[in-house]
Amino acid sequence: MDTQNPVIDIQNLYMQYGDNQVLKGINIEVYQGQIVGYIGPNGAGKSTTLKILIGMLSDFEGYVRVLGYDVKKNPLEVKRRIGYVPENASLYEQLTPLEYLTFVGRLYKMEESMLEKAALELLYLFDLSDSIDKRMNTFSKGMKQKVLLISGLIHNPDIIFLDEPLSGLDANAVILVKEILGKLKNHGKTIFYSSHLMDVVEKISDRIVVLNHGEIIADGTFDELRSQASGSLESIFSSLTGNTEETHSKADDFIRALGV
Template sequence: MTPTVSIQHLFKSYGDKAVLNDISLDVFPGQIIGYIGPNGAGKSTTVKILTGLIPDFEGSVTINGLDLREHPLEIKRMIGYIPENAEIYDVLTPMEYLQFIGRLYDLSADTVRERAEQMLAAFGLKDVLDQRMDTFSKGMKQKVLITSGLLHNPSLIVLDEPLSGLDANAVIVMKEIMSRLAREGKTLFYCSHMMDVVEKVSDRIMLINRGRIIADGAFEELRKNSGDSLEKIFAQLTGETNLEGEADKFVNAFES
């Protein structure tokens, strides 16, 4: 089977600081990859390279068999990107914004309206399709952002903290959406600090630390050697094993 994503010997530095240090991985259709790591580990840089936001890197990246350097625009059309925070044109209505996004992917206005109505209805936004988004909460805007990233039916979906701001019901819906997209053969590259969600939805978990992948496998495989929960695995493999002690220090500050 041809991998959806193939990264080979990826390096990226900012000045003298190495952010990615020889990252190699293959991700296949139908997989949900949980890509986790501490702040500064290299997660966001990996995502920005994958989505074409950082064109300057060493190594090779191919998406659906196409070289990212040689076919950047063609590859971007295959990718759905859902970031944690993004500027959204909130003077527009959700439908106006999604029509704008649809035009970027050569979708007809009728196709956009049909998909948008159905997708936003799943998030409980059917009644506000034609209201300006400057009055929307963060969670409502996030639902529109998620819809915009999936509107063109991409084969690779890159999610960077996509559940930020969502209410509990919307989180449940989004988790089910992710599972169903994977069953349809989509590839999902999921970055998050929400370990309980990563643990439940991911087929395969990759832990990056200091620019290197230090663990790669299904949750059950990782649990055999490192702990009962993904949080404990994360703490042990990143060398942060005294987190309860750090919490004690914080709270004890009130006693000084």
């Protein structure tokens, strides 16, 4: 494990959409074998950060390197070496899952024999064997999410970027994915994980970065964050982002509106 050089290196990252400053000087260094939970309210800049890191957005200011590559100058080199599971992706739903994974694997130039073997095994492990030859336009959200997860991992990437990867999954699949992420970490993979599921982030993350209004307001282990505010990660998050009183007030207003 390389503890000397960060595999993700973000320095003074700024991003603006029109008059809206989305990211305001982000600084993050992530080292090999870490699971980093990247959390924040809606609109905080989480998805924008992820899209910059995977080479989807280049109109930013600052220094961003992934696996030693400048993401602005070498986006294809970055994309070859990473996996990405977005929150809302459009699958080619007229394809079967095996056809789709074959297509993805070929983009990554996987060997055909290795690709088919990996696709079949991974679909089996996600309980999709009976649906291998079915068109994905008949799939539930959870089934599609399983295919997306496999497509982000099938080429054995060095870094995995996850944006709400558990969306739509059943309880058993959530447990399996959490176990898989832990084992990937043990094999030296780096995982950058964004989610609103605080209990999952709390359990799997070595380090938690809290983003609010485009700025990092906390960065550390769960125990280190707990030194700033007590309780579960959910209550710490609410306290750090200043939403505790507002949340209580809105809940009371909601109950009143129901006439309870």
